Amino acid sequence: MNLKELSEILGLSQTTVSRALNGYPEVNAETRQRVEAAARQHNYSPNRRATSLATGRSMTIGHVIPASTQHEMVNPIFGDFVAGAADVYGERGYDMLFSHVTDGDERRAYTELKRKGTVDGVIVQGPKVNDNRIDELTKLGLPFVVHGRASGAQADYSWVDVNNRRSFKRATEFLLDLGHTRIALINGLEDMDFAQRRRAGYLEALEERGVSPDPALMRSAEMTEVYGHHETRDMLQLDDPPTAILAASMISAIGVRRAIEEVGLTIGRDVSVITHDDELSYLRNGQDVPIFTATRSSVHQAGRVLAEMLLRRIEEPDAPPEHQLFEAELVVGRSTGPAPTGD
């Protein structure tokens, strides 16, 4: 059933039927009802490709996933984020499209997405420290919003981010207050912008309290369980091991816990652990009492907010860019305690 057939059944022109269905005012109320009833009855819905071609809008949002960022697509945090965005798309009649492109081809991918008119806008994820995607997209004129920030970008752009610097500063201060001075940071990969900011917050707190940072306690790794475990194992073997560890994600924190327990230490007593908690749905930080003391901020919520921002941007491309900075909550669980007093 297409528009032509439907209009023939109704004895109306395609114009009128189309307008009736799309809520244009210049259609007689009675006619509109007839049309709507017939559309329902014959199970008609417009062919999206044709609509899209005619209007120039695809009603689709793109997510370009670089295959290089090995596991980004696969990244469990990414999953929750996308689910949040997908909620909004669903509500507003948009679809979501993934392009899995090989390393370094993002630029071409964006250009094609724009040229081919596949999508109306894109969400940029996982910005690096100097991420040229932002300037490229600005030049390209394809509406976009960024999850996170990229320090080096020229132009102003829309973003949603967590205050990573402040939340890691607070977490560090919390540990310092508990008497810890050997505080380790198991960060994400430090070419990522968010990781830089977290590290900055961590260093800021140490410096303000006159604790000089120890490079041996600052690790940067992919946020997997295995790396969290590996780095922790390694640091616990140092002559002067850390008494507290700051982890970048629940996943790596799980590895941290495994390592601590493996060497016979007790978490929260011998070694304190704070993690960042993205509130992943299948990896809740405990039910009532949090397992880990954590800086908490819902990545699912970030997905929602960002999607809404993008849709606004698509509707009003000339509006000034919007920004939203979430403050992470510091929730205290059972993984932290006073620094063990020397022996």
Added chain:
Amino acid sequence: MNLKELSEILGLSQTTVSRALNGYPEVNAETRQRVEAAARQHNYSPNRRATSLATGRSMTIGHVIPASTQHEMVNPIFGDFVAGAADVYGERGYDMLFSHVTDGDERRAYTELKRKGTVDGVIVQGPKVNDNRIDELTKLGLPFVVHGRASGAQADYSWVDVNNRRSFKRATEFLLDLGHTRIALINGLEDMDFAQRRRAGYLEALEERGVSPDPALMRSAEMTEVYGHHETRDMLQLDDPPTAILAASMISAIGVRRAIEEVGLTIGRDVSVITHDDELSYLRNGQDVPIFTATRSSVHQAGRVLAEMLLRRIEEPDAPPEHQLFEAELVVGRSTGPAPTGD
């Protein structure tokens, strides 16, 4: 730059340019070269919506995510699966589209996808025991393949699955061989087809060895960390607690481990644990020595194979359905040991 402009620049008709670019034989070799060079130079690539409208193919594969299956999209296993599929789509020039639909609306979603011509085919994920999606899609005539099987479906259809029954049977036998008889099963939700099969394998092994299954040791829950923890806690408090636990995923196994350690027991000595391992990229089962003894089968690989199967189906809709059954490997790690002898 569109086809019309490009053809004007070249002084050729749109027909010829289109054919040159699409590799039709009736174009002079020299002409083709000129066209290709010009296309490159002017950065031309065809508008996908127009192509799509003209050919009737969208070059897009759909994944319908029911919002009811609370966390399916978010599900970390889903992520790896989709990444595998996305690889194949990328290689073959297909895009991937997600529709996030509210509960029970899958049917309408499929119908619309078909009617609107948004996608050329869909992948069905997480089949339930009697999943009517399969019969609906068959009726609809929209090409599809299934990740897993749905016992109740009428028609024959294409699927890829792990031999869940056999792998859980083997895992159970392995534990029985170690002397365990109080073996618990922390299954996934049992309206899922795969969970039924796993349970069947588990029961089969017990029965063959004359061990009568204890309902108190058979749990069925969402495969999250928290549930794994919760069910384990609960079972360890029984008068006659299990000495071995079979978990449905790495995520729940992590919860199982937390619960075991919390009550001061040691995994692999006091309580043995076997988990199913989907080889999630960010949650590897250890580096050299597996953390958990596990039944292992790559869900990423399943995604690849299934995507290839679907593309074949789209190209040859009348070919008979294909099936592929992976056997899971049983890898022995440090989480299993002989049953503790009396006290």
Added chain:
DNA sequence: AAGTACTTTCAAAGCGCTTTGAATGACGTT
């Protein structure tokens, strides 16, 4: 009665591509 304004409907053009069916010209055959 004629003119104006408004409401409602329509025919046709256009979105950018593919594909059908025809045309053109070069070449070899008879």
Added chain:
DNA sequence: AACGTCATTCAAAGCGCTTTGAAAGTACTT
């Protein structure tokens, strides 16, 4: 010289929708 073949190119139709500009009909003024 006339004909059939073949290689190459093209004009135009069509995919299914939206939207422009015009037309028809109705009601209201003067």
